[in-house]
Amino acid sequence: xxxxxEFLEHTADVQVHVWGHSMEALxxxxxxxxxxxxxxxxxxxxxxxxxxxVEAEDWESLIFDWLTEFLxxxxxxxxxxxxxxxxxxxxxxxxxxxxxxxxxxxxxxxYDKERHVxxxxxxxITYSYMKxxxxxxxxxxxxxxxx
Amino acid sequence: MKDPIKIQxxxxxxxxxxxxxxxGGEVQTFEMxxxxxxxxxxxxxxxxxxDKTIDQLTNIATLPGIKKYAIGLSDSHQGYGxxxxxxxxxxxxxxxxxxxxxxxDINCGVRLLKTDLxxxxxxxxxxxxxxxxxxxxxxxxxxxxxxxxxxxxxxxxLLEVGVNWAIENxxxxxxxxxxxxxxGRLDADPDNVSSKAKGRGKSQIxxxxxxxxxxxxxxxxxxxxEDAAKVMGINQVDQVTVMIHTGSRGFGHQxxxxxLRKMERAVRKYNIQLPDRELVxxxxxxxxAKEYLSAMGCAANFAWCNRQMIMHWVRQSFSNVFKQPVExxxxxxxxxVCHNILxxxxxxxxxxxxxxxxxxxxxTRAFPPGHPKIPKKYKEIGQPVLIPGSMGTASYLCVGQPxxxxxxxxxxxxxxxxxxxxxxxxxxxxGKKVQETLEKQGIYVKAQRDKIIAExxxxxxxxxDQVVQVSHDLGIIKKVVKLLPIGVTKG
Numbered sequence: 132x133x134x135x136x137e138f139l140e141h142t143a144d145v146q147v148h149v150w151g152h153s154m155e156a157l158x159x160x161x162x163x164x165x166x167x168x169x170x171x172x173x174x175x176x177x178x179x180x181x182x183x184x185v186e187a188e189d190w191e192s193l194i195f196d197w198l199t200e201f202l203x204x205x206x207x208x209x210x211x212x213x214x215x216x217x218x219x220x221x222x223x224x225x226x227x228x229x230x231x232x233x234x235x236x237x238x239x240x241x242y243d244k245e246r247h248v249x250x251x252x253x254x255x256i257t258y259s260y261m262k263x264x265x266x267x268x269x270x271x272x273x274x275x276x277x278x
Numbered sequence: 279m280k281d282p283i284k285i286q287x288x289x290x291x292x293x294x295x296x297x298x299x300x301x302g303g304e305v306q307t308f309e310m311x312x313x314x315x316x317x318x319x320x321x322x323x324x325x326x327x328x329d330k331t332i333d334q335l336t337n338i339a340t341l342p343g344i345k346k347y348a349i350g351l352s353d354s355h356q357g358y359g360x361x362x363x364x365x366x367x368x369x370x371x372x373x374x375x376x377x378x379x380x381x382x383d384i385n386c387g388v389r390l391l392k393t394d395l396x397x398x399x400x401x402x403x404x405x406x407x408x409x410x411x412x413x414x415x416x417x418x419x420x421x422x423x424x425x426x427x428x429x430x431x432x433x434x435x436l437l438e439v440g441v442n443w444a445i446e447n448x449x450x451x452x453x454x455x456x457x458x459x460x461x462g463r464l465d466a467d468p469d470n471v472s473s474k475a476k477g478r479g480k481s482q483i484x485x486x487x488x489x490x491x492x493x494x495x496x497x498x499x500x501x502x503x504e505d506a507a508k509v510m511g512i513n514q515v516d517q518v519t520v521m522i523h524t525g526s527r528g529f530g531h532q533x534x535x536x537x538l539r540k541m542e543r544a545v546r547k548y549n550i551q552l553p554d555r556e557l558v559x560x561x562x563x564x565x566x567a568k569e570y571l572s573a574m575g576c577a578a579n580f581a582w583c584n585r586q587m588i589m590h591w592v593r594q595s596f597s598n599v600f601k602q603p604v605e606x607x608x609x610x611x612x613x614x615v616c617h618n619i620l621x622x623x624x625x626x627x628x629x630x631x632x633x634x635x636x637x638x639x640x641x642t643r644a645f646p647p648g649h650p651k652i653p654k655k656y657k658e659i660g661q662p663v664l665i666p667g668s669m670g671t672a673s674y675l676c677v678g679q680p681x682x683x684x685x686x687x688x689x690x691x692x693x694x695x696x697x698x699x700x701x702x703x704x705x706x707x708x709g710k711k712v713q714e715t716l717e718k719q720g721i722y723v724k725a726q727r728d729k730i731i732a733e734x735x736x737x738x739x740x741x742x743d744q745v746v747q748v749s750h751d752l753g754i755i756k757k758v759v760k761l762l763p764i765g766v767t768k769g
Binding site: 258 | 383531535538555726
C-alpha cells in the first residue's frame with residue numbers, strides 16, 4: 132500500500148493521520164504533509180538541497196525535532212520543500228540509552244509568490260496526542276501541528 | 279470522564295480524583311491536587327464538553343503545587359497539553375513551571391488604539407485605508423518584517439529592553455510603554471535563547487503573521503460605562519478604534535519548542551512522571567525553570583516590539599490617508615494585553631499572601647481598581663481588558679474587577695475561542711461568500727487568500743457576547759465599550 136494521509140477534526144489546530152509501508156515512508160509523507168499546509172500548491176523546483184541530521188531519544192522526539200527543522204528553514208530562508216531523500220533512519224541501540232537518528236536531504240527552492248499558493252503558517256510541531264504504531268506491515272502516526 | 283457539576287450560575291466544578299492512565303506502556307495513577315473549575319453558562323459548557331478541554335484540565339490539576347483550581351474560562355477549547363482559555367497558578371518555588379502552560383506563541387496579545395475620527399470620516403476612505411495598511415504591515419505566510427536584517431547586537435538589545443527598543447528606534451511615542459502590561463518589558467536573558475530562535479525572529483520582527491492574527495478598524499457600537507470609557511479616551515458611539523492581534527512569531531515558537539525539549543531531559547533527570555508529554559514541567563526552584571523564564575521574557579519582549587512597530591505603521595497609514603501629521607492625530611494606545619504568558623505575581627490564598635507562577639494560556643490579565651500593577655491613569659477604573667471577537671463580530675473593551683482576584687487569579691477570557699475546526703469551517707463556508715455577507719453588514723475584509731476568510735468565518739467561533747457576559751456577570755470584569763469591525767486585514 133502506498134503512503135497516504137488524512138486530516139482529522141481538531142478544534143483549533145491541524146491533526147493528521149499519516150501512514151506508510153516503512154518508517155522512512157512515514158517520515159517522508161509527514162514532512163510533505165507539513166509542507167503542504169504552509170504552501171498549499173504550486174510547482175516546487177528542486178534547485179537547492181539542505182542536509183539535515185537529527186538525533187533524539189525516541190521516534191516521537193525524532194520526528195518532532197526533524198519537522199521543526201522544516202519550520203526553521205521556511206522562516207529563515209523561505210525554503211519550500213519539494214522532495215525528501217532519507218539516507219538513514221535507525222534506532223541505534225547500545226550505550227547508556229537508545230539513540231534514534233535520521234540523515235536526510237530536503238530538496239526544494241525559495242518561496243515564490245508568483246508560483247506558490249500560500250497556506251497557513253505552522254507555528255510549531257507538538258507532542259499533543261502524538262502516536263506512532265505499526266499494524267500489518269504498515270506504519271502509522273497521528274500528529275498535531277500548532278497553527 | 280465524569281461531568282462537571284454546576285455549583286452556581288456560570289460556575290461548574292469537577293471534584294478532585296485520581297486519573298489512571300497508560301503512559302509509555304505502563305499503567306500509572308495521577309492524583310488531582312485541586313478540583314477543576316470552569317466558568318461558563320449552560321450553552322458554553324455544552325460546547326466545552328465536546329472536545330478534550332476537560333480531560334486536559336484534569337491533567338493540569340495534577341501539576342505539583344497548583345493552587346485552588348485548574349481553571350477553564352468561558353472561551354475554553356482544546357489545546358496541546360494545556361487547554362486554551364485557562365489559568366494555572368502554582369507555588370513559586372515548589373510548584374510547576376511549564377512551557378506548555380504559556381504556549382508556542384509566547385506573548386500573543388492584543389492592543390487597542392483610539393482615534394479622534396468618526397465613522398463619518400473613516401467609512402468613505404475604508405478601502406483606501408485597508409489597502410494602505412495591507413501595504414504597510416507585512417502579513418501572511420512567509421511575511422518578513424521590512425526593517426531589513428537586524429544585527430545580532432540589536433537583536434539582543436531588543437530582547438532585553440522590550441518595547442523600549444522600538445520606541446527608541448523611532449517606532450511610536452515615549453508614553454506608549456506606560457500602557458503595556460509590565461510597561462512592555464519582562465526580565466530577560468538573550469544568552470538563554472538559541473541561535474535558531476534568533477534566526478527565525480530576525481526576519482520576522484514587524485510582521486503580523488497569518489491564522490487568527492489580524493489588524494482591525496473598528497467603531498464604537500455601544501458604551502456601557504461612560505465614565506470609564508472617558509478615562510480611556512472613548513467619548514462617543516461611532517468613534518473609530520484600531521485593534522492589533524499578533525505575537526512573537528517564529529521567535530517565540532522556537533523558544534517554546536527548545537524549552538519543551540530541554541525540559542523533557544530535565545523531566546528524566548528529576549524522574550517526573552507525566553500524564554501527557556506536552557505537559558512537561560520542572561519546579562520553579564530549578565535552574566531549568568529560571569532559564570526558561572528568562573528566555574520566555576525575551577519572547578515576550580519580542581512580541582511587544584512587534585506590536586509596537588505594527589502600531590506605528592498603522593498610525594502612519596492613517597496619517598497618510600487623512601493628511602494630518604501623526605503627532606496631531608491623537609491615536610493614543612489605550613492598552614496592550616498579553617494572553618499567552620507566565621507571570622510571577624502575588625495573590626492571596628486563604629488570607630495569606632504568596633508568590634505564584636500564574637500561567638495564562640489564552641487568558642487575559644484583569645486586575646481590579648487600585649492594583650499596584652495598573653498605570654496611574656487607570657487606577658480608579660481597573661486594568662483595561664481587551665477581548666477580541668472573531669472576524670466580523672464584536673470585540674469588547676472591559677476593565678478588571680475585584681472578583682477576578684478571588685475566582686481566576688486576576689484573569690478573564692481572551693477571545694471568542696473556536697468551536698469548529700478550520701477544516702469544518704472550510705467545508706461549511708465559502709470565503710468569497712463570507713466576504714460578501716460581511717460587506718453587506720458594512721465590514722470590509724482584505725485577506726491574503728479567500729480560504730483564510732472561510733477558516734475564520736464568524737460561525738466557526740463561540741458567541742463572543744456570551745463569553746464576555748459570563749465574566750461580566752461573575753464580577754471578574756465590567757463591560758465598558760462594545761466595538762464592531764468596519765475593516766479587517768488578515769494574513
